[in-house]
Amino acid sequence: MRDVTAAVTAGGRSRRFGSDKALARLGGRTLLEHVAASLAACPLRLLVAPPGQYALPGWVSVPDTRPGEGPLAGLEAALGHARLQRGEGWVAFAGVDMPRLTPAYWAALAGARTPEARAVLALDAAGRPQPLAALYHTALLEQVTALLNGGERRLRAAALPACTVSVPFRAIQAVSPDALRNVNTPADLAALGGAGP
Numbered sequence: 021m022r023d024v025t026a027a028v029t030a031g032g033r034s035r036r037f038g039s040d041k042a043l044a045r046l047g048g049r050t051l052l053e054h055v056a057a058s059l060a061a062c063p064l065r066l067l068v069a070p071p072g073q074y075a076l077p078g079w080v081s082v083p084d085t086r087p088g089e090g091p092l093a094g095l096e097a098a099l100g101h102a103r104l105q106r107g108e109g110w111v112a113f114a115g116v117d118m119p120r121l122t123p124a125y126w127a128a129l130a131g132a133r134t135p136e137a138r139a140v141l142a143l144d145a146a147g148r149p150q151p152l153a154a155l156y157h158t159a160l161l162e163q164v165t166a167l168l169n170g171g172e173r174r175l176r177a178a179a180l181p182a183c184t185v186s187v188p189f190r191a192i193q194a195v196s197p198d199a200l201r202n203v204n205t206p207a208d209l210a211a212l213g214g215a216g217p
């Protein structure tokens with residue numbers, strides 16, 4: 021993962037969770053810390069969030085380009101900052117609410133890259149692509165900006181089918197079986213064995 025920039029997007033309002041889910045605890049760590057740990061091997065690590073909201077040692081705070089406009093806007097900020105700092109290359113983009121992501125998960129995605137690919141997404145058990153724990157190339161930045169300017173807000177629109185590689189669920193399951201577990205509600209966290217703040 022030395023050639024990949026990490027980016028955690030953390031500008032959401034956790035409406036379904038009812039309090040800031042980035043700070044909810046699971047096994048002695050916050051959800052945000054769990055996700056960050058999965059990406060600790062990346063040399064540059066970006067936290068896209070309102071300035072001053074979170075303290076995450078070793079992570080560079082990056083403000084949203086379009087605050088409150090959702091994770092696609094978070095991706096725009098992450099790709100722009102990654103390009104500025106390191107030139108063209110890959111970004112591992114994650115939400116705050118996937119505490120079971122692991123280095124092996126990210127390595128599986130990184131290993132699936134092809135020279136033509138501009139996005140790498142894992143498929144879940146039902147075959148649905150998972151855009152919130154995926155690799156995106158900085159070459160997508162202009163396309164992402166155009167989508168946002170056109171009113172698009174769905175993150176999955178960033179992964180254009182023609183240049184997206186899918187990683188089958190069985191390949192994820194083999195290395196990181198719970199990686200795609202996602203916390204949207206307190207019940208989701210309880211199912212993982214955690215509790216609210």
Ligand SMILES: Nc1nc2c(ncn2[C@@H]2O[C@H](COP(=O)(O)OP(=O)(O)OP(=O)(O)O)[C@@H](O)[C@H]2O)c(=O)[nH]1
Nearest residue numbers: 030031032033034035036088089090091094115116
């Ligand atoms: N940078 C940034 N990240 C966002 C924004 N909106 C959502 N996110 C992040 O995107 C990820 C997935 O979003 P959701 O699961 O919908 O989280 P959320 O929007 O906080 O939660 P809900 O209010 O319940 O939809 C989380 O890591 C959020 O923090 C935003 O406007 N900017």
Ligand SMILES: [Mg+2]
Nearest residue numbers: 032033034090
């Ligand atoms: Mg949301």
